[in-house]
Amino acid sequence: MSDSPRRSWRNALQVYGHPRVLGMAFLGFSAGLPLLLVGGTFTAWLQDLGVELAAIGFLSWVGMAHSIKVFWAPIVDRLELPGLTRWFGRRRAWMLAAQLAIGGGLLGIALTDPNEALGLVAVWAILVAFGSATQDIAIDAYRIEAVSVDRQGAMASTYVFGYRIALLAAGAGALHIADIGNWSLAYATMAGLMGVGLTTTLIILEPVTNTDRRTERLEQRVQDYLHATEHTGWRRDFNAWFIGAVLCPFAEFFQRYGRLALLILVFVGVFRISDIVMGVMANPFYLDLGFSKGEIANIAAFYGLIMTLTGAAAGGLLVARYGIMPILILTALMVPVTNLLFSWLALIGPQLGGLVMTITADNLTGGMAISVFIAYLSSLTNSAYTATQYALLSSLMTLPGQFLGGFTGVLADQVGWAWFFVCSALIGVPAIVLSILLYRMGDPARAVERAE
Numbered sequence: 001m002s003d004s005p006r007r008s009w010r011n012a013l014q015v016y017g018h019p020r021v022l023g024m025a026f027l028g029f030s031a032g033l034p035l036l037l038v039g040g041t042f043t044a045w046l047q048d049l050g051v052e053l054a055a056i057g058f059l060s061w062v063g064m065a066h067s068i069k070v071f072w073a074p075i076v077d078r079l080e081l082p083g084l085t086r087w088f089g090r091r092r093a094w095m096l097a098a099q100l101a102i103g104g105g106l107l108g109i110a111l112t113d114p115n116e117a118l119g120l121v122a123v124w125a126i127l128v129a130f131g132s133a134t135q136d137i138a139i140d141a142y143r144i145e146a147v148s149v150d151r152q153g154a155m156a157s158t159y160v161f162g163y164r165i166a167l168l169a170a171g172a173g174a175l176h177i178a179d180i181g182n183w184s185l186a187y188a189t190m191a192g193l194m195g196v197g198l199t200t201t202l203i204i205l206e207p208v209t210n211t212d213r214r215t216e217r218l219e220q221r222v223q224d225y226l227h228a229t230e231h232t233g234w235r236r237d238f239n240a241w242f243i244g245a246v247l248c249p250f251a252e253f254f255q256r257y258g259r260l261a262l263l264i265l266v267f268v269g270v271f272r273i274s275d276i277v278m279g280v281m282a283n284p285f286y287l288d289l290g291f292s293k294g295e296i297a298n299i300a301a302f303y304g305l306i307m308t309l310t311g312a313a314a315g316g317l318l319v320a321r322y323g324i325m326p327i328l329i330l331t332a333l334m335v336p337v338t339n340l341l342f343s344w345l346a347l348i349g350p351q352l353g354g355l356v357m358t359i360t361a362d363n364l365t366g367g368m369a370i371s372v373f374i375a376y377l378s379s380l381t382n383s384a385y386t387a388t389q390y391a392l393l394s395s396l397m398t399l400p401g402q403f404l405g406g407f408t409g410v411l412a413d414q415v416g417w418a419w420f421f422v423c424s425a426l427i428g429v430p431a432i433v434l435s436i437l438l439y440r441m442g443d444p445a446r447a448v449e450r451a452e
Contacts, residue, residue: 016316020146021154023204027095027139028162029169030197034102034132036170037109037190038062038125044175045183049114062122065129067399069137073391074249076137089206091145094138096201101131103194110187135197140394141387144378145207153319153327156374157312160367164305169193249385250392256382260441264380267434268393269400271373274336274428275366276401278421280408285342285417290350299355304363311367316375318368324376325439331369332435336428338362339421346417373397 016022036042046055076094080086084093105128114121143155170190177186254261286296318327341358348354377397381389404427412420 016154016158016313018147018151018154020204021151021158023200024143024155025158025162026196026200027142027204028159029166030099030162030194030200031132031136031139031159032163032166033170033190033193033197034106034128034135035066036167037106037174037187038129038132041170041174042125045178045186046114048178048183051114051118055118062125062129065126065133066136067395069133070388070391070395072134073137073388076134077141077249077385077387088201091138091142092201092204092206095135095142096198098131098135098138099194099197099201102128102135103191103198105131106187106191106194110184110191137387137391140378140390142204142207144381144386144390145383146204149324149375149379150320152375152378153324153371154316156371156378157314157316157367159374160312160371161309164309168305249382249388252382252385253380253389260438263434263438265396267431267438268377268396270434271332271431272369272397273401273404274339274424274431275369276398277404277408277427278339278342278424280405281412281420282342284409285346285412286355288417289346291355295352295355299352299359303356304359307360307363308367311364311369312371313367314364315368315371319372319375324372324379325435327368327372328376329432329435329439331365331372332428332431334365335369336425336432338365339425339428342421343418343425346421 080090081093081097084096087093088096105124108124108127109121112121112124139159143159144152147155174186174190177189257264282300283296286300287293315327315331318330338358338361341361345351345354345358377390377393380393408420408424411423415423
């Protein structure tokens, strides 16, 4: 939560010239590429080949790996990979292992016919999904540890840029390749594109991290407790690893932030609710209002992507200029306000000018909000437990919104589109209140530093 001193605009812009900030775009590409290849693109391929819908539905479960990655994040945080960790370091070793698993899994899918060996395709897809989630854990940890807090906004925005470009490649790109050639060629090409991540991982340097005295004291108390118990040998070693890797990250978070910890976690859970709930019904709304599929693709998808990337870049620049918390408050306010533009669009009908205005405001704000929020989540972690704590926070970031998103269709049917978007704006009010409250209560991270 630490905010940097205010910089000049020139110095703020220079943050994008930092080598690790630039390199984050390529790691973002590597993180985004597998997502659709075991998601929307994957199901399109299976449907095109005539695989039964029931089987397609079951295979969609492989994407759940990203929702449960917090369960093995402690392993990525603490466990050394034989050979790889010694040569490449803790974060890069896990990145390389995950990228090799993703590339191998994609190549396996390319070489397997689902009509003849659907079970084997499922195995390859699971390998890709778990490799992708593991890569996310390692890249998130690297991104946080590689630069200081004042550069986190820029790291987040270049990450989002690479991630979105990868979604284009794995979505529209793979579909075009499949249309020109075949699906095997499409997946083989995507496997080759994982070389972007592999090459980047080999080029970048392992970040240097330090454990603060408070964390050292916490872990020492754990060790003292274990030595005082009756356990010996491997049981004591396992207990030491489990408590240090799994329990200490959560204990340290609550110890560091004290009475603010629960307030912070609630804020993390509600910040994106308004955006996620609105997004679930966006495409059905466009179609129901009378826009053509081509208009939606050109304006909402393609032009919207450009606005999202522009917003992400602006978010990183503003964080470098003003710090995290002021911009976090600004975006917490802007996201619900832009939802009201959809209510206005519902009232005026399918006018292209209205759609362009709404998409411009919504995607600029959304891109800015996600880059600033990623920087905020990054600032909440302790470098001793980066992967575990960030995996927890990032899971909490989307869970409430995804849960409420399941009820959006019922709400839209009951109240109509205009009032639906008013409701989606109103549920963003708690995020505004909590962001202001956290800002007024000060920065507990600095209080911890002064106490050391």
